[in-house]
Amino acid sequence: MASLQARIRGSRDLRRNLTALTFLAPAIVLIGVFTITPFLQAILLSFQSWDGISPDTPFVGLENYRFVFAFDAFWESMKNVAVFGVVGFFLGNGIALAMALAVNHIRRGRTFFRTVFYLPGVLSVVVVGTIFSFLFEPRSGILNHLLDLAGLGSLQQNWLGDPDFALPAVAAVFIWFHWGFGFLLFLAGLQDIPAELYEAAELDGARAWAKFRYVTWPQLAPVTTIVSLLTLLAALQIFGTVQVLTNGGPGSHTLVPTLLIYEEAFTNNRYGSAAAMSVLFGGALVLLSLIQLTIARRRSDA
């Protein structure tokens, strides 16, 4: 009797699983074809030599990895992208949170500011690059022109041509371009915080900073985890903004791994070493994401 029941339950579970799998099948196939397969192919390619056109792809063992480890430009690009990561993570998220707090606080014009702050994220990266190329033009750029009009001519710079300013200038464009996404999520998170918590805090005599520290910040933790992870990944994967604005220059001051990988594959026709760079860089991103998620989970468990 018991065994019959178990069998019936088993067959019901099997049927349920089969139904679920059937619904999931298209997604599994698409992920398999468009995500897993290219990923595995990239790993395979990192052990091969290929110019992108020839039908021959001979195996070269660890040669591509040896090449990448000895390639100074790769490590220089890793250093640059770390700056983008840090700036995007702290400054980018900080600005997005500050804007969300401000918009959440105001009573009028909330829709207007929500639209205006999110607007940059709607633009294409090439459009953003072109806009800022014009803005940063050393002679006819609006930024230098405004500085001149304000009597601050001494602050005029060759924003994209001077090594001291190129990286901060590109990072500023990145922040402007991406703040809308973080802003929207933070704003949604803020609007989800129950008002009673603030009322209780006020009754306890909490002021603005205490309310932020003990109510807003802990309540925003899940949103902060997601936003910071996605912003960090976006900053580390920066490509279009750099390509359009500086193409890695001046010298190698704004060179980032994604641009180097692109150049290695599509300009130098060395797909093998480009794949090796991708595997190393992708691996670093996965590792970083896991570390961040682990820290966030531990913090929420505590």
Added chain:
Amino acid sequence: MRRNTTPRPATRPTHRRPLVWTAGSLTVAVSLLLQGCGSGSDSGSDDGRTKLTFLNQSRGQEAALNQLAKQYTKKTGIAITVDSPGPSDYLAKLQAKAQSRSMPDVYSSFDAVDMAPFYKAGWAMDLQPELKGAWGDEFAPGVIKMSTFTKDNNLGVPAGVYSVHWETQAYGLIIDPKATGIDPKTPPKTMDDLIAALKASNKDGKGNFLVAASLTPNLIPAFASNWLTDEQISATYAGKESWKEDGWRKAFQLLVDMKKAGVIANGSLPGGNGDNPAVETSFFNKHEVGAIFDSSAGVSVGKRTAPDYTDYSSMSVPAAADAKHPPRSTGVPGKGAVVNPRGEHAKEALAFVKWLTEPAQQKVFSEQALILPTSPELLAGGSIPSQLTGFAEASKTRQIVPNSVTTDVYTAIVRGTQSLVLGEKTVDQVLDDLESAQGRS
């Protein structure tokens, strides 16, 4: 005993339905996917009419090419489809076509380094046997030689000629006589004279000369030709001679001298994806600088973007004060075409390309796009616009270098010259970087 109350016959179809739907949608998705991945041919003759495809790289020559294609169709009945993805997307699209084995019948030629993988993979017809005949006489001396891959070239391309050209491209200076005080009839004889003229006309102190970082791999060899022969330059590209030779050191030093004299605008070389268009805009549209280093194709850009501005001329890069040889412009074949030998209509494609290079068709390219033709008949005809005369002169003494700068070295020159002008690196450090880049290649 408890019975399973679920009426089996009723549930079965509901479980099957999603399965059937899923199977159906998967079949459709997979078949669409396979259709997308399947090899196709860009050429065809479904309606009995021969159709050829031309993948065109140049925006400036697109209109002329389309006009000529229509003319050819009218003449022969062969339909030509010109696909112009734009200069930035051209190579990526061509690569994708090679990978999916759906190459066009004819495609634009580009830098030797970029085209070499296509030539090596057999996607280009060796035109040498054809060019040995009367067809070869239709090109100015040196034009065919410049696009010839000799035996043991540094790119590993089998010896042969894989492209033909209707444009002679030369590099030199485009100058505004008013803004620089340089009289085109008596151009500066030495680099010192040029620097002195640019310095004298640098009234706002912001610099009066610009060169895009991406064009420095053409400027530096032009400077180096003051001290190095074509053979030495070619040997350096092949890694047989060192970048630390004195000629290269002096060439980079000339750039440093220009920086020190304060004639380089903003004290830096513009970089980025559109650095040369930005330099051309600065000259033709904004008139911010009085002189730029550019290719002859720049004049075509000027005509398109600032048709009313014609008060400028071109000149060769002047000699260095201690030059051993007369300086020579870098030798880069201009716009031209490659024939796909594996296409369904390779013979017809070759005939079309031959027709495109005839003087009558070259004249259309030359007049519409304002480029220097390769036809000796047209070059001798005296119909070259005044803005191109300096380039025409420069094209007479171009470098004939069988080897090519590898992409690693190209990138190292671009980045190195930027750092050099910014004062971040010394000439010796840049030369060290070039040696390393050559080693990587």
